[in-house]
Amino acid sequence: xxxxxSGFRTIGRAALIVVAALAAGCGAYxxxxxxxxxxxxxxxxxxxAELQGASTGMDGAPMPEIAVGARRRVHDxxxxxxxxxxxxxxxxxxxxxxxxxxxxxxxxHGRWSAALGTGVGYRVTTxxxxxxxxxxxxxxxxxxxDLGRHQxxxxxxxxxERLWSSGARPVSLPFAGYSLGFRxxxxxxxxxxxxxxxGYTPARNYRTDSSQLFQVGLAVLFTR
Amino acid sequence: xxxxxxxxxxxxxGCFYDNTSPLPADFGSCAAPEPEGVAPAAPTYWRDLKPIxxxxxxxxxxxxxxxxxxxxxxxxxxxxxxxxxxxxETRAMPPWQPAACCGHYRGxxxxxxxxxxxxxxxxxxxxxxxxxxDATPSEPPVPExxxxxxxxxxxxxxxxxxxxxxxxxxxxxxLPQTFATATYITGTNVxxxxxxxxxxxxxxxVPADKIAELKARDGADGRPGxxxxxxxxxxxxxxAVGGWQPGDGPQLLPDGVGxxxxxxxxxVLNMHYDTGxxxxxxxxxxxxxxxPSVARVSRGVAIMNPLWFAGDGMEIRADDPDATVFxxxxxxxxxxxxxxxxVERVMLHMHELGTIGRLAVLHPDxxxxxxxxxxxxxxxWMTTYTLAAPVAIQPGDKLYLECxxxxxxxxxxxxxxxxxxxxxxxWGADEEMCAAVVSYSEAL
Numbered sequence: 001x002x003x004x005x006s007g008f009r010t011i012g013r014a015a016l017i018v019v020a021a022l023a024a025g026c027g028a029y030x031x032x033x034x035x036x037x038x039x040x041x042x043x044x045x046x047x048x049a050e051l052q053g054a055s056t057g058m059d060g061a062p063m064p065e066i067a068v069g070a071r072r073r074v075h076d077x078x079x080x081x082x083x084x085x086x087x088x089x090x091x092x093x094x095x096x097x098x099x100x101x102x103x104x105x106x107x108x109h110g111r112w113s114a115a116l117g118t119g120v121g122y123r124v125t126t127x128x129x130x131x132x133x134x135x136x137x138x139x140x141x142x143x144x145x146d147l148g149r150h151q152x153x154x155x156x157x158x159x160x161e162r163l164w165s166s167g168a169r170p171v172s173l174p175f176a177g178y179s180l181g182f183r184x185x186x187x188x189x190x191x192x193x194x195x196x197x198x199g200y201t202p203a204r205n206y207r208t209d210s211s212q213l214f215q216v217g218l219a220v221l222f223t224r
Numbered sequence: 225x226x227x228x229x230x231x232x233x234x235x236x237x238g239c240f241y242d243n244t245s246p247l248p249a250d251f252g253s254c255a256a257p258e259p260e261g262v263a264p265a266a267p268t269y270w271r272d273l274k275p276i277x278x279x280x281x282x283x284x285x286x287x288x289x290x291x292x293x294x295x296x297x298x299x300x301x302x303x304x305x306x307x308x309x310x311x312x313e314t315r316a317m318p319p320w321q322p323a324a325c326c327g328h329y330r331g332x333x334x335x336x337x338x339x340x341x342x343x344x345x346x347x348x349x350x351x352x353x354x355x356x357x358d359a360t361p362s363e364p365p366v367p368e369x370x371x372x373x374x375x376x377x378x379x380x381x382x383x384x385x386x387x388x389x390x391x392x393x394x395x396x397x398x399l400p401q402t403f404a405t406a407t408y409i410t411g412t413n414v415x416x417x418x419x420x421x422x423x424x425x426x427x428x429x430v431p432a433d434k435i436a437e438l439k440a441r442d443g444a445d446g447r448p449g450x451x452x453x454x455x456x457x458x459x460x461x462x463x464a465v466g467g468w469q470p471g472d473g474p475q476l477l478p479d480g481v482g483x484x485x486x487x488x489x490x491x492v493l494n495m496h497y498d499t500g501x502x503x504x505x506x507x508x509x510x511x512x513x514x515x516p517s518v519a520r521v522s523r524g525v526a527i528m529n530p531l532w533f534a535g536d537g538m539e540i541r542a543d544d545p546d547a548t549v550f551x552x553x554x555x556x557x558x559x560x561x562x563x564x565x566x567v568e569r570v571m572l573h574m575h576e577l578g579t580i581g582r583l584a585v586l587h588p589d590x591x592x593x594x595x596x597x598x599x600x601x602x603x604x605w606m607t608t609y610t611l612a613a614p615v616a617i618q619p620g621d622k623l624y625l626e627c628x629x630x631x632x633x634x635x636x637x638x639x640x641x642x643x644x645x646x647x648x649x650x651w652g653a654d655e656e657m658c659a660a661v662v663s664y665s666e667a668l
Contacts (some may be wrong), residue, residue, distance in 0.1 A: 090557070091554070091557035091562075092557045092558055127553065127558075128553045128554040128555065128556075128557050128558055129552070129553050129554040129620075129622055130529075130551065130552065130553040132530070132531065163531060163534065163537075164531070165529060165531055165551075166550070166551075166552075167243065167529060167548075167549050167550035167551050167552075167626075168529045168531040168532055168537045168538065168549055168551070169531075169536055169537055169538065169539045169549075170536075170537075171531055171534045171535040171536060171537045172535055172536065173534070173535060203534060203535035203536075204534075204535065204650075211534075
């Protein structure tokens with residue numbers, strides 16, 4: 001960067017916007033995955049708190065957000081859902097997203113089961129009057145192993161995200177990653193779903209040739 | 225399903241590129257002013273030229289100045305009369321990039337239309353010396369310098385850049401200057417000894433608890449200093465206290481304003497060398513003007529679109545004659561807790577392909593204030609401009625930055641005598657950048 005920067009003391013705050021723009025879009029990987037489908041005639045309701053961030057070569061703290069969602073079975077082997085997230089930090093940074101997703105049960109072998117997911121979503125992040133938008137599509141392969149009533153979930157994911165804002169060229173971010181999650185069945189209708197996701201995009205950033213992305217979250221699932 | 229198709233189509237499409245500038249077509253510019261008077265029929269050096277040259281040229285064109293030759297006598301000016309007249313007529317000299325009709329700045333080196341006409345008429349009439357008795361009494365020219373130098377330090381050794389990759393090397397150097405007590409820097413003058421390889425410099429005041437770590441790095445690879453790819457690798461950008469870029473001279477903060485340096489801090493110089501432009505070694509000197517106390521402390525606000533860093537967010541395609549990006553945001557929630565502040569200094573940064581740079585305040589009612597409008601960008605003459613009258617930023621206003629580049633064959637830089645071919649580039653030290661910093665001050 002340039003010189004004569006005697007007042008260039010607060011760039012760290014601006015860097016937060018970078019993380020907001022990047023990480024906010026990349027975090028929504030069709031979250032809280034499990035191979036179990038929503039029971040026929042019932043609806044799963046999800047409430048989650050999560051933290052997401054990106055290593056972009058700049059400063060910037062991970063960002064918290066809350067998520068709500070619902071899923072419903074539409075076919076013997078398919079359920080669909082919708083999830084919304086929001087990060088309400090006032091004028092400095094506010095971010096919201098909506099994602100629709102579907103899941104196809106592939107099969108079961110003993111304690112092991114597999115499903116194929118897909119999700120597409122939109123996210124808008126505003127920071128001090130600047131607007132950043134993005135759409136993404138993700139395809140997770142969901143592998144589950146039952147542990148009694150509970151399930152351990154590993155889910156490799158590939159996806160694509162496109163970000164844009166006025167005055168910049170649209171940014172394409174193919175990404176790949178995996179999630180490790182757990183379905184902890186608390187009661188017949190209640191489950192806890194902790195999940196950690198790490199991702200990688202080969203798109204360069206401020207001083208890096210690629211970026212690592214992460215999301216950790218804890219969801220409460222209520223089936224009604 | 226329709227929604228899925230729509231979202232997928234939008235995702236894969238290229239329909240998000242909005243590069244329509246919100247600025248009015250006549251933003252910060254006006255027709256070149258016509259001379260108001262009539263140039264003297266036979267201008268002479270003593271009567272007509274000397275006052276112009278002394279006031280606008282000799283600050284740099286003086287023995288020991290940064291310019292390559294002095295222009296302090298008739299003989300010196302006569303020797304360069306043709307070149308000087310051509311440079312003045314095209315306004316390449318004196319170097320002053322802001323377009324007329326945008327704003328007023330302290331230290332304006334530009335010539336009026338009448339002065340240009342007089343200079344050209346003097347050359348056309350035979351570059352006459354005239355009679356020394358006709359000379360208008362004036363102060364003798366002095367080199368541009370800080371009014372007072374309280375600290376002067378130099379890199380301990382000359383350094384010859386040897387980039388491992390490409391042509392650029394960024395190197396940090398501990399300077400032998402520690403501040404025993406809290407201090408405020410009120411002026412800086414960074415003086416590279418080899419301008420042909422100096423791309424830019426950033427000066428840091430590093431807190432006491434970081435110095436031991438940096439001393440361990442210093443010289444560890446057998447060369448002075450240490451690899452320091454960017455100012456924020458090992459150094460907190462919030463500790464930047466000054467710097468230099470091509471075109472900069474001494475930087476003086478407004479009266480009563482200073483940059484805070486905590487007790488125990490030591491100076492570190494981050495030099496960016498570009499060996500594509502020159503060769504040899506450099507041993508930069510740093511001069512500081514300091515004060516134990518100030519009324520107001522200087523702060524800075526950066527203007528950059530975060531998407532420019534990511535992927536192809538600032539892609540400048542090969543052969544594009546006018547690649548354009550812009551960004552606007554309200555800085556008050558992030559930087560001043562939602563309170564108004566006044567901009568005192570502005571700085572804009574692009575590299576060699578830049579053509580137009582604009583910096584403005586956009587008001588909610590659609591009007592704008594021009595902070596800086598450069599319509600003929602010259603990488604070698606970017607500098608920090610101090611506004612003659614500070615400009616207020618109210619909550620709801622947006623700081624706006626716009627950059628244009630010409631990436632066609634005719635605007636490529638020449639390396640080793642060869643004109644480079646256009647290539648698609650993005651954000652990078654050896655590619656392009658679009659950034660601005662506006663400075664304001666807060667009462668302590």
